[in-house]
Amino acid sequence: MSAVATTRPLRVVIIDDTPDLRELLRIALTRGGFDVVGEAGDGSKGIDVVRLHRPDVVLLDLAMPVMDGLEALPSIRRLCPAAKIVVLSGFGAQQMSARAVAAGADGYVQKGAPLNTILDYVRDMSAGGRRPSRGLSVVPVADPATATPSADQVDQPEARVAAPAAAAGPAVGPGNVSAWEALRMAPYGVVELADEPLFRVIHANPVGARLLGTDKSGTPLATVAPDLASLVSYHRLDADATFETQVEGGRVKVALRRTGWSIMVFLDSTAEDVGLLRRAIATTAHEVRGPVAVLCGIAETLAWDGDQMALEQTRRLMESVARQARILDRITADLLTAAQIQRGTLRIDFQVVEPRTLILGAIEGRWDVEVAIDDERSVRADPLRLEQMLTNLLSNAHKYGAAPYVVRVRAEGAYVAIEVIDHGEGVPLEFRDDLFHEFARAHGAVATGTGLGLYVVKTLAKAQNGAISYAPGPHGGSVFTIKLLAC
Structure with a gap:
């Protein structure tokens, strides 16, 4: 008798902070014959998963909380020297590919590339080859010794613009x-x-x-x-x-x-505004690309074998569509509000609002948040604007903070104070003065964001005769407090 050789499927670990995208990648890779053995939502946990499973292939996001992909890469490479590490990110390929390969990556794929393209690229990388560039979707890494920085990488001073006559x-x-x-x-x-x-x-x-x-x-x-x-x-x-x-x-x-x-x-401030606008466009484009990549991936997945897909998996994909659509809605709402602030056309529709009802409605099905109501008074506010403020603070807590998350309503004299509390590392001391400025982002921040969320919250609070403040938590983390007049 002759023995028939069997080849085990290549084992893959996916490290990305977007659960919806991880599920899509898992579906695509499993369908393509790979064995997804582990997942993680940040670089630190990703290192632990890689240490546990010793995979053949690692798909690694760059921008993640706790520890980003570039920080995690050297450790992953030491743990699995023979593994193929493919970086997956929404940042510009020309800016990041040389940095990724210098840190130990074998290839680079931009988020938003079709799932079939990503699957083909991972197959080629696993076989020892490198795929040619397909526009800006898939980019072979460059030799860091010969890579030439792009214009975006060169720090050039903004041209001075004369003041108006x-x-x-x-x-x-x-x-x-x-x-x-x-x-x-x-x-x-x-x-x-x-x-x-x-x-x-x-x-x-x-x-x-x-x-x-x-x-x-x-x-x-x-x-x-x-x-x-x-x-x-x-x-x-x-x-x-x-x-x-x-x-x-x-x-x-x-x-x-x-x-x-x-x-x-x-x-x-034209010279400064031009620089702010360029940075805002870049960060907003990155923020939008993630949800768009997930939505396109869901459409591809359903087109592949939606008729044969289990009902539970279809339900999860539809929940992903709703989540990513809400993210896009929040981004566009902040952009529109910022434009209205700039043009002086911001409008506030004052009504009597019950904070308890609004808070429970805002978090239902979206966040695992503890709610503590110590003051049942109503406030005079615009309910849509107040929900936008609360959503921005909760989104900020989940990006930059850590669980447990708490929304507490308490009395503060004539005001009702709505606190959004997390237990992460808090805001760096050197950044606190700029926290509520337009397009402000902490130096070295790795989580995505437009830099508009807290600026919008501050302006909306002021427009509703209220205020927003930050304080470090008594046991770590952050406490953001919205104060509105009780009625």
């Missing part, structure tokens, strides 16, 4: 409503100050109010922008003064013009 600013009096209405749409800040020692704010267009951090008439300039107030005082008698300074919204170029009885201040 102050001569364009009209002499605006308190009754000249049409002039201020025209200036509302200006892409730079325009602030009118009373020509007196306190330089009180008379009027500010939306961009000016955002840069100063206030739109309240009568506010002394020194209370919101002390450096600017000092320079205005120094230059107030000059016929033509321009200078640069720092305000709450960032560094600005300033031009001053005097009217008969007031001082017009033009604030141009």
